[in-house]
Amino acid sequence: MNSRKPAGRTARKNHNLAQGYSGIDYWEAYHEVGISKVTNRTSKQEKWLYSLVPVLQQHNAVRVLDLGCGSGYDALAMAELGFTVSGCDISQHAIDHAIQQAAEAGKAINYQQHDIAQSLPYPDSSFDAVICNLTLHMFPADVADEIVNEVSRCLAPSGLFLFHVNSTEDLPYRSKLQPPVVSLGDDMFRLGSGQSMRFFSEQACRNLLEGWAVLTIEPVQMLREDGGVQKCAWRCIGQKA
Numbered sequence: 001m002n003s004r005k006p007a008g009r010t011a012r013k014n015h016n017l018a019q020g021y022s023g024i025d026y027w028e029a030y031h032e033v034g035i036s037k038v039t040n041r042t043s044k045q046e047k048w049l050y051s052l053v054p055v056l057q058q059h060n061a062v063r064v065l066d067l068g069c070g071s072g073y074d075a076l077a078m079a080e081l082g083f084t085v086s087g088c089d090i091s092q093h094a095i096d097h098a099i100q101q102a103a104e105a106g107k108a109i110n111y112q113q114h115d116i117a118q119s120l121p122y123p124d125s126s127f128d129a130v131i132c133n134l135t136l137h138m139f140p141a142d143v144a145d146e147i148v149n150e151v152s153r154c155l156a157p158s159g160l161f162l163f164h165v166n167s168t169e170d171l172p173y174r175s176k177l178q179p180p181v182v183s184l185g186d187d188m189f190r191l192g193s194g195q196s197m198r199f200f201s202e203q204a205c206r207n208l209l210e211g212w213a214v215l216t217i218e219p220v221q222m223l224r225e226d227g228g229v230q231k232c233a234w235r236c237i238g239q240k241a
Contacts (some may be wrong), residue, residue, distance in 0.1 A: 021139045021196045024090050024115065030195075031071065031094040047222050048133045049074045052162045053081065055215075055237060059160055061128035067116055067151070068135030072098025072109065078131075079107040086110040088121070116150075117143050125156040132163040134233070136208075137198045140188050144198070148208055152240055161212065161238045167219060168199045170232040205234050212238035 056064065062084055066075040069087030071094045079085045079102070087109060089095055095113045102109040114121055117139060130151045136144050151161050166174070168187065175181045178191035188198045200208075205217050216237040222230045 021117065021143060022194060026194055027089075027091040028093055031091040031097070045074060045077055047220070048164050049077060049131070051220075051235065052131060052237075053078075055160065055162060056083070056129055059129070059158075059239075061160055063127045063129075063156075065122070065127045065130045065154065067120075067130055067132040067147075068138075069098060069111070070094050072101055072111065074131070074133060075109050075111075076101055076105060076107060079109050080105070086112075086122070086127070088112045088114040088116060090115045116147055120150045120154055122154045124153055125159075126154050127159060128156055129160040129162060130155060132161070134164050134166070136163055137165040137200060138196055140184070140196075140198060141186055141204075141207075144208060152212075155240045157240060159240045160215075161209075161236075161240070163236050164220070164233045165200045165205065165236070166197060167232040167234055168201050169219075171199045173229060173231065174199075200234055202234065205236050209236065209238040211241060213241050214238055 064078055064083045064085050066078070066085060066087040069075050069089045070091070072087055075085045075087040075098065087098060088111070089098075090113070092113045095111050098109070098111050102111070112121055116135070132151075136147065139147065148161070155161065171181075171189070174189075174191060174197060178193045178195070180192050182190045184190055184196070186198075187200070187204070188196065190196050202217060206214065209217075214237075216235060218235050220233050220235050222233070224230045
């Protein structure tokens with residue numbers, strides 16, 4: 001039995017930028033600019049998404065939620081692999097782009113604009129798996145705990161929660177890329193761009209999955225073309241107990 005206290009579907013307190021995470025204005029501006037940028041999405045998907053697909057297949061997961069789906073590239077890739085996919089993100093710009101991309105590809109993906117720090121807009125046991133790639137580390141610990149409670153509620157029995165979060169070892173690299181870095185306490189920082197980010201130790205990952213059957217907690221790195229380190233993260237997989 002999952003030992004976490006269910007969060008339910010009632011409205012939560014209104015967390016905002018001052019309370020520790022970047023709100024809708026930041027992410028709307030981020031995606032409005034970011035959608036037009038050309039990036040190497042394939043290499044990122046190989047590292048963050050495709051590393052999780054064999055686990056989904058092994059556990060016969062079909063209904064998958066992409067939590068913090070951004071512009072929908074991971075959700076679309078999963079739909080093309082045969083999964084039944086839903087996605088939500090705080091940015092309407094990102095969701096509009098995701099809907100357009102899915103329509104052009106002829107894929108039916110259920111997208112919703114939603115702040116995942118609020119109770120998730122899905123019934124109990126809606127999904128076999130929830131994927132959350134490089135999103136949970138945007139929130140302070142208490143908000144992340146609430147999100148994980150909601151993930152548990154939305155998962156079917158024995159459902160999977162698969163996610164990547166930034167490691168404490170990643171902080172020096174973020175500090176160089178987005179100075180200045182301002183500490184908000186408890187491994188939470190505001191980067192020079194205005195983005196909030198938390199950096200996880202292994203124990204913090206285990207705390208987040210308290211009450212779950214932990215299948216994987218392992219360090220991973222993403223490298224630049226020259227072989228230097230671009231990002232340090234944890235890959236975590238929990239199964240609903």
